[in-house]
Amino acid sequence: MGNRIINKQSPSSKVLMKGNEAIAEAAIEAGCRFYAGYPITPQNEIPEYMSERMPDVNGIFIQAESEIAAINMVYGAAAAGVRAMTSSSSPGISLKQEGLSFLAGAELPALIVNIQRGGPGLGNISGSQADYFQAVKGGGHGDYRLLVYAPHNVQEMWDLTMLAFDKADQYRNPVLILADGILGQMMEPFTPNPHIMPALPEKTWALTGCLNRKPNVIKTLFMGDNELENHNLKMQAKYDMMKKEETRSESIYTEDADVVVAAFGSAARIAYSAVTALRREGYKVGLFRPITLFPYPDEALTTLVSGGRKKVLVVELNSGQMIEDVRLAINGQADVLFYGRPGGAMIKPNEIYDKIKAIY
Known part of the structure; x- marks a missing residue:
């Protein structure tokens, strides 16, 4: 494992890390306290790093039995109001697509990281950008969108990871970081800027126990008259707001x-x-x-x-x-x-x- 950022001496000091490791530490800096994933090259440094660092911050790391299990564990953690994430590479992200549709349909904030490899199929472990369609057009079922960031260096792997958690909470929507094996495995110096938490809506919708409030319900099944259409129109308005405010x-x-x-x-x-x-x-x-x-x-x-x-x-x-x-x-x-x-x-x-x- 590469250099770890635990006690940063100065916000302006540079460190040398792999892109995958920068994403993992940035997630912790941003308050991520739940990670579930499954090994696949070339993103393995992310779960490896998380497995060592999460205990330091009283977080939870789970190596799930499959990619499908991992994304559904993230669904559960996000529903409880925890900042949660998963990561994988191209074939693994394909297996998570149903879970991504459920996260978006339930309006749950979470971070998904795709360190792309060559495809289709198992392909190879070289860096690729062949998952663009899957990321921006919606690889799962239904009318949904993810806010998708494309970093081009390790500095942005750090900065956009922290931004992604904030935007996920702001819009109650999954956010995807679309990188590749080149960026994930590359080492270069960058500045580990501290995370400054913006003013965000309180998670009054979260499943945190209802001793002093009415029960919350998080679901993706809407069977009433026009209920699903109205839910979709609400989400489309949210995506339109993203287009207006979040384009970079x-x-x-x-x-x-x-x-x-x-x-x-x-x-x-x-x-x-x-x-x-x-x-x-x-x-x-x-x-x-x-x-x-x-x-x-x-x-x-x-x-x-x-x-x-x-x-x-x-x-x-x-x-x-x-x-x-x-x-x-x-x-x-x-x-x-x-x-x-x-x-x-x-x-x-x-x-x-x-x-x-x-x-x-």
Whole structure:
């Protein structure tokens, strides 16, 4: 196990950790006191770290008998008002999809972390971004959405984990961190910023015992006239509020760009190297990086291409998934092209460099 952050000397001091370990310690810093999971590469450092650290904070760690059991244990802990999380990698997240639908339908806050690997099927253990559709379109049944964050470095693995717990409580909704094996296994220095708890609604809905109040009921079965429709409309209003308030993105060198590269997570890091090299050579190239994949930063991307027939190159570690949201956002205002490698194959900066020069 890597370096542990238990007694941080200074909020501004940097530490060196793996991305997986940063997520685990950030979760504890944010007040997570229940973790249930099941081993799968390349996210195993998260449960390993949690198994050692949870006793230090009087938390609960459970290695469940399966991924399905783990997500339902999280459902139970979240229903009791505890900050709860699980983590897995692509095939394991697939097994959790029914539980995610139940969490969303019951309006329960929880954190789910997906450290993606190559697929489909068992695939391999290399980093991939092939779970984009599953994450942002809803891999389980019913009309539901998750707030989805896509970190691109270990600093964001830390910061977005703490933010995810706060937003889960604010909206009473599961939040997903969509990272990959590259970020999970990578070590780099970062600043372990302390968690500052925002003002959040009291969990008056939680199942904490009803000695001095009426019983609470948490359910996903709504059989009365229009009861389920009204429940869904209520949730849709919540998702619309997320779109209005929670959209995040980063734009680099885009003010005068003729070609905008759109990429998230690890692919954005790789693309940044190519964009920077081309900028030094005088090419007007920029980078657009969505940080929230749902809600997708449509307006920010549309603003970059409005007023001219620019080209947008979508770069992903898959066969082309985010490109659909890019096309929907741009709606014909620019030419949209794609470069990607599926199955856990790594893209090199020079590949993106060559692709941009070919379409410039």
